[in-house]
Amino acid sequence: MKADGVELVAVCDIDPNKAEAAARQFGIPRHYTDVAAMLDGEKLDFVDIATRMDTHRAIATQVFARGIPAIVQKPLAPDWDEAVAIVDAAAAAGVEMAVHENFRYQVPLKAVRSVLDSGVIGEVTWARISFRTGYDIYRNQPYFRKEARFSILDVGIHVLDVARFYLGEVERLSCETQRRSPLNLGEDTATMMLRHTSGAVSIVENTYESRELPDPFPQTLLVIEGTRGAIRMNPGFRMVVTSDGVTSERIVDSPLLPWTAHPWHIAQESVLLTQRAIIGAWREKRAADTSGEDNLKTFALVEAAYEAAQTHQAVAPPQHRSLKVSG
Numbered sequence: 001m002k003a004d005g006v007e008l009v010a011v012c013d014i015d016p017n018k019a020e021a022a023a024r025q026f027g028i029p030r031h032y033t034d035v036a037a038m039l040d041g042e043k044l045d046f047v048d049i050a051t052r053m054d055t056h057r058a059i060a061t062q063v064f065a066r067g068i069p070a071i072v073q074k075p076l077a078p079d080w081d082e083a084v085a086i087v088d089a090a091a092a093a094g095v096e097m098a099v100h101e102n103f104r105y106q107v108p109l110k111a112v113r114s115v116l117d118s119g120v121i122g123e124v125t126w127a128r129i130s131f132r133t134g135y136d137i138y139r140n141q142p143y144f145r146k147e148a149r150f151s152i153l154d155v156g157i158h159v160l161d162v163a164r165f166y167l168g169e170v171e172r173l174s175c176e177t178q179r180r181s182p183l184n185l186g187e188d189t190a191t192m193m194l195r196h197t198s199g200a201v202s203i204v205e206n207t208y209e210s211r212e213l214p215d216p217f218p219q220t221l222l223v224i225e226g227t228r229g230a231i232r233m234n235p236g237f238r239m240v241v242t243s244d245g246v247t248s249e250r251i252v253d254s255p256l257l258p259w260t261a262h263p264w265h266i267a268q269e270s271v272l273l274t275q276r277a278i279i280g281a282w283r284e285k286r287a288a289d290t291s292g293e294d295n296l297k298t299f300a301l302v303e304a305a306y307e308a309a310q311t312h313q314a315v316a317p318p319q320h321r322s323l324k325v326s327g
């Protein structure tokens with residue numbers, strides 16, 4: 001499945017077998033093992049960088065230096081300084097960049113945003129947003145075991161982005177981390193408390209070591225309370241909305257598509273919806289909602305969470321200089 005009007009003209013992987021296999025599987029005419037060779041050999045409108053975070057800066061810098069926009073997978077980088085360097089490199093080259101942050105494009109989470117926009121629960125005052133699972137994510141991504149910064153950077157970053165998407169920017173954040181599996185080098189569980197600039201408070205939770213069954217993987221569960229009502233997302237995509245004392249429930253699942261499969265379908269479809277949103281914004285000559293600068297505000301929460309867990313203090317998220325209010 002491709003985003004409308006997009007043609008995949010080349011694929012690059014340093015592993016020649018993977019490059020060749022991807023080209024064959026997706027009918028891509030040319031494949032490369034070196035990014036510079038691909039950039040020299042092709043005329044590209046944009047590059048989608050889907051390698052791991054430690055390679056993003058080196059690849060993105062080469063792409064931007066040739067005046068080509070890029071979509072970069074989350075997490076943008078291993079740490080704040082490197083994430084800022086990538087965003088600054090795009091700005092210096094005068095090209096668009098966006099981060100492939102896809103949770104906010106999941107059908108159930110978009111449905112929650114629509115309820116908030118409708119105003120039926122009033123002003124949001126409190127929320128709990130949870131991604132708790134014991135699903136064996138290590139099978140496909142065995143490298144997780146060795147990450148010193150693990151679960152907040154991998155999945156907490158999505159949940160923090162959702163918290164910003166619903167409750168706005170954050171003044172301060174506190175965080176407790178746990179390493180519940182001895183097989184993991186870094187934290188596999190985080191419990192964070194956010195004070196938003198609106199005055200709202202949210203609890204953001206993530207774990208890869210829950211033993212509760214049934215396991216809702218990969219669903220994000222939540223409750224959001226407002227001045228007139230509340231929204232609760234229950235397992236099975238059952239969204240319960242209370243407004244002025246009246247409650248209604250509907251299922252906000254996304255349909256199974258020919259290229260999606262349970263239990264991943266919500267996440268898989270969101271990848272397409274994210275690409276569509278980014279490319280659509282660029283076609284309209286505007287920054288994507290998940291632009292580099294927007295995503296730095298989410299990355300700042302990750303950075304604050306690690307600092308808060310270490311210092312046992314509430315931490316104000318760092319600010320990129322272009323985001324600071326002057327005067």
Ligand SMILES: NC(=O)c1ccc[n+]([C@@H]2O[C@H](COP(=O)([O-])OP(=O)(O)OC[C@H]3O[C@@H](n4cnc5c(N)ncnc54)[C@H](O)[C@@H]3O)[C@@H](O)[C@H]2O)c1
Binds near residue numbers: 014015050052053267
């Ligand atoms: N948005 C999501 O929901 C989601 C889900 C899963 C993974 N991801 C992200 O996708 C990214 C990749 O994760 P993965 O598990 O597929 O990793 P992976 O290691 O399985 O795959 C990365 C591929 O990149 C290739 N590669 C490495 N360096 C390269 C270079 N310099 N040039 C070209 N190719 C290079 C590797 O050979 C490998 O085939 C990560 O940033 C991860 O966080 C996002």
